[in-house]
Every structure is written in C-alpha cells, then in structure tokens.
Amino acid sequence: MLPWKEPMVDSSYTRSPWARVKAIWKVRGVFWLLVRRDLKVRYADSILGYFWTILDPLLMSFVYWAMFSVIMGRDVPGNDPYIVFLLAGMLPWQWFNSTMNQSSKAMKKASRLMATTNLPREIWVLRIVTANAVEYVFALPVLFAFAFIFDxxxxxxxxxxxxxxAILFVMLTGIGLLLAALTVLVPDIKRLLRIVTRLLFYASPILYSTDRLPVELQWVYVANPLADLLALFRTGFFPDMLNWWHVGYAAAMSLILFALGWWVFARLERTVLKEL
Structure with a gap:
C-alpha cells in the first residue's frame, strides 16, 4: 500500500466545484498527454494495433448479423440494412462498456501517480472517457464503409x-467518477459491474429496435437513457428513429448522473486516498 499524502491543494479546491473545474483546465496540457499515452500503451505490444479497436464490435456484429439475417431469415429485429444498424449501436456500446470497466479500476491503477503528483483526481477518470471517445471516432470509418457496401x-x-x-461523454464522466470512488471502498462492485453490463447489453436496443417490441414493453426500454442515446446515434442512417422528447430525457439523465458522480467523488476523495 502506498503512503497517503495530503493533497497539495487549498481547501477551496476541495469544496468548490468551480475551483475543481479551474484546476482541471490548468492542467489540460498534461491531460492530453495522458490521453495520448493511454492510447499508445494500449497497443504498444500489439501487431494489429488500432485494428483491435474495431475488431471486437465488428466480429460481434457479424455474429448477430449472420444469426438473424442469414440463419433465421430476413425477419430481423432491427432496421435494414441490419449490419449498419448493429454497428451504429455496437460502437457506442463499446465506448460505454469499456469506460465502465476501466473507470472501476481508475483510482487503484493511478494510485502511485496520485501519491506523487498534484493533479486533480478527476483527471484519471476523464482520461479514460476521452481515450475511449477517441477510439469510437477511430472506428467510425468502418461504419461508413459498411454503409457504402450495403447501400x-x-x-x-x-x-x-x-x-x-456529447451527452454520452457527460453521462460516462458521472458514472466513471462514481465507480472510481466506490470500487476502492467496496471491491465487490467490480464483480457486480460485470453482471450489470452483461444484463444492460441485452436490456438496451443494441441488437433490436424498440418498435419491434410489444407496445406494453416499449416504455421500459425508452426509460433507459442509453436506449434513447443509441437511437440518436443511429439517426444518421435511420432518421425516423429521432425523437426529441427521448433526447431531452437522455440529456437530463446524463446531467443528473454527472452531478451525482461529481458530488460522490468529491465527498469520498479523501477517504479513498487513505485507502490506496
């Protein structure tokens, strides 16, 4: 266990959200350096490098496309072309899922650096959200390529x-801050998170469209802000999926999760540092 050191910041930084934002802005250069380093380290020993970013969602999309479109016939549970529908949902899901799992380990992985640097603690979560956002952007050419192939x-x-x-970034920052602090104090959350994300994958309309569900069940899926966001991610190919009420709900839930995560992280920060 590393020795805990009192953060070298004034008390206003600990109390004031605005002071925290200003502290993060002051170290933005270091932040982008950490993001670039994180991306390089991920593929440093990999032959395929960047292609691992797209390989997992691509292979999973092919499996489900073959299952529903080829094996089970043409009555697919999503919009046509189904492979484009799948990829348009699978790529943001990968961003969401990767960030959830990595954020739960963020504080412990950075414990040595946190003990020896004066960087704002939130930066260790923000770099994960940002690095996975960059990976999402890198994977978009594959989506557009399949859109071209399947007309x-x-x-x-x-x-x-x-x-x-932008809405997903805000949501993931809040969830990431919440998980980063709580998993240090309650290690079982990491095991629970694996179950939750597996259930959430099937509870979110990644493989299917909500309008294919029974009417009495559709509201349950619409109440999931991630479901509303996936529909928004797909509107460039399926514009009939756009619903501004659902977008507003997803944005509101993202802000609530962000505020909750930020508040919990600030309240537990000192306790977490003592545990590391």
Missing part, C-alpha cells in the same frame, strides 16, 4: 452523432 443512405441527421457523443 445505406447517410442523411443530414448524421450531425446529431456529435450531440449523442
């Missing part, structure tokens, strides 16, 4: 992908 029209609503990414 899927790209509509002007594709610009809403930026809005969906």
């Amino acid at each position: 899927a029209p790209i509509h002007w609503e594709i610009v809403y992908t930026l809005l969906a990414a």
Whole structure:
C-alpha cells in the first residue's frame, strides 16, 4: 500500500466545484498527454494495433448479423440494412462498456501517480472517457464503409452523432467518477459491474429496435437513457428513429448522473486516498 499524502491543494479546491473545474483546465496540457499515452500503451505490444479497436464490435456484429439475417431469415429485429444498424449501436456500446470497466479500476491503477503528483483526481477518470471517445471516432470509418457496401443512405441527421457523443461523454464522466470512488471502498462492485453490463447489453436496443417490441414493453426500454442515446446515434442512417422528447430525457439523465458522480467523488476523495 502506498503512503497517503495530503493533497497539495487549498481547501477551496476541495469544496468548490468551480475551483475543481479551474484546476482541471490548468492542467489540460498534461491531460492530453495522458490521453495520448493511454492510447499508445494500449497497443504498444500489439501487431494489429488500432485494428483491435474495431475488431471486437465488428466480429460481434457479424455474429448477430449472420444469426438473424442469414440463419433465421430476413425477419430481423432491427432496421435494414441490419449490419449498419448493429454497428451504429455496437460502437457506442463499446465506448460505454469499456469506460465502465476501466473507470472501476481508475483510482487503484493511478494510485502511485496520485501519491506523487498534484493533479486533480478527476483527471484519471476523464482520461479514460476521452481515450475511449477517441477510439469510437477511430472506428467510425468502418461504419461508413459498411454503409457504402450495403447501400445505406447517410442523411443530414448524421450531425446529431456529435450531440449523442456529447451527452454520452457527460453521462460516462458521472458514472466513471462514481465507480472510481466506490470500487476502492467496496471491491465487490467490480464483480457486480460485470453482471450489470452483461444484463444492460441485452436490456438496451443494441441488437433490436424498440418498435419491434410489444407496445406494453416499449416504455421500459425508452426509460433507459442509453436506449434513447443509441437511437440518436443511429439517426444518421435511420432518421425516423429521432425523437426529441427521448433526447431531452437522455440529456437530463446524463446531467443528473454527472452531478451525482461529481458530488460522490468529491465527498469520498479523501477517504479513498487513505485507502490506496
């Protein structure tokens, strides 16, 4: 266990959210350096390098596409072309899933650096969210390539992908801060998280469209903000999926999760540092 050191910041930084934001902004250069380092380290010993970013969602999409489109016939549970529908949902899911799992280990993995540096603690979660966002952007050419191959029209609503990414970024930052602090104090959360993410994969419309569900069940899936975001990510190819009420709900839930995560992280920060 590393020796705990009192953070070399004034008390206003600990209490004030605005002071925390200013502290993060002051070290933005170091932050981007950490993000670049994180991306390089991930593929440092890999022959395929960047292609691992797209290989997992691509292979999973092919499995489900073959299962529903080839083996089980043409009555697929999503929009046509189904492979584009799958990839448009699988890529943001990979961003979500990777960030959830990595954030739960963020504080312990960075414990040595936190003990010897004066960087704001939130930065160790923010770098994970940002690095996975960059990986999502790197994987987008594959989605557009399949849209071209399967003759899927790209509509002007594709610009809403930026809005969906911004909302998801805010949501993941809040969830990441929450998990980073709580898993240090309650290690069992990491095991529980694996179960939750597995259930959430099937409880979110990644493999299917909500309009294919029974009417009495559709509200349950719409109440899941991730489901609403996935629909927004897909509107560039399937513009009929756009519903601004659902977008507003997802944005509101993202802000609530962000505020909750930030508050819990700030309250538990000193306790967590003592445990590391």
